[in-house]
Amino acid sequence: MSTRPSYIIALILSLALLAGCTSSEKPGVGQEEQNPTIAASIFPVYDLVRNVAGDDATVVLILQPGSSPHTFDPTPSALKKLEGTDIFFSIGLGLDGWVSNLTSTSPGAREVSLERGVELRASEEEDEGPHDSHYWLSPANAAIMVQTIADELSREDPANAADYAARAAAYNKSLMQKVKEWQAELADLPTKEIVTFHDAFFYFADEFGLTIV
Template sequence: MAVHRRDVSAVAVVLALLWLVAPAIGTTPVDAAGRLRVAASIFPLYDIVRHVAGSAAEVVLVLPPGASPHTFEPTPATVRALAGASVIFVVGHGLDDWAARLARGAGVPDPVRVDRGIRLRRVYAGGGADPHYWLSAPNGKRIATTVAAELERRAPDRGAEIQRALAAYLARLDTADREIRRLLADLPNRRIATVHDAFGYFADAYGLEVAAAFEAFPGREPGPRFVVEFQRKIRASGVGMVFTEPQLSVAALRPIARDLGVTLGVLDPLGGLPGREGYVELLLWDARAVAAAARGVTP
């Protein structure tokens, strides 16, 4: 599945409106308390950054919780929120390029992609990388380490504080990783089916198999041939549930699931919603959902 291109017209309109908000966009990289002002494109990065930064930085989230980076339409308010940020942390690989463009328009320097040290899955047409690499605790640790290095570079006087916060957060991620592995041990069926192919890294990290994905492009209804192949894979896999996402419509999937005799559950790739108000909580929430579905119980 390839991540489809953003509709750049909406971004272009917002950037054209920057002239109207330019006086509000400052250039000072720190606030009155000596904190950096930084931004993150999506909630998982935002939560990682704020835990690693601690009191050394104010962190701005660009994509509102509940919205999808694949379908989000930015507004002038989105740009104003970036005012004065010294850097924006992004996933890259087509998922949040729109956020990087908005940031540049708001005077934020080149974005920092957080995939350093992460082995990317080359699964998309043309050899493109799967951008959902934050969806495993080991990759979360790599992201946190990249963020810490960038924050230290920009605020060397807060280096010791950032390193203490990083160490504490890495320990939390280690604990979460062990709990996820415990939750997903000895499942009767290690196959999952999803509305779109966002959980490959999660599956690879925890010994699962993504047997089928409904949408070839997030937020776009699949064509007839893709639906037929999806149905074939579901029947062959033995899964009893297809996981949707809170950020995407399930209108097209619901009647197909009914015909297949499978139920619809929820896996969340982004979080920031009740029950997964943090990145660690998000990973655990998804693991519990997979475990419950495999065992045929209500999470």
């Protein structure tokens, strides 16, 4: 039996999670004179952060979409983006290990790895380390990441803590609604086997009862 329909739906749902649930703002767009200034290592992190931050913080993306975090070599322009950064959100687990070096060059910046509190699975790749670093592709983990982001932004900017909390709650409510919709779509599939183009979708597959072949 063909796995193509399953592959297409899984790809669409994964891209939807990567793109977020509510924001369509382009990377790097923000209120330049707002504080605090927040950096995000990769786009999935950036998208979660900007949805929680709203207009109360400037959010900058360091690694542009389409670039690999595994081979990223920080450029002068990337270093310039970090000027005045208060928090640098990262994935950790070796995926974006260059964040620590960048943070050390930006006085006052502190790195926050979003792996805290999420449920990790064993890595399927020998060269990746003990844990799969693509944990944001689990909606349950993404919701935990959103809460961590809200907590850290509130710690940095207590005056806007209520707004950060409200946006985080709204985002997670929207995400959980999407999960219900995706579950309904997947329930009608004739097979739960999917084909992926990258060994990054195991968290997604686990959460929705899919098998990667």
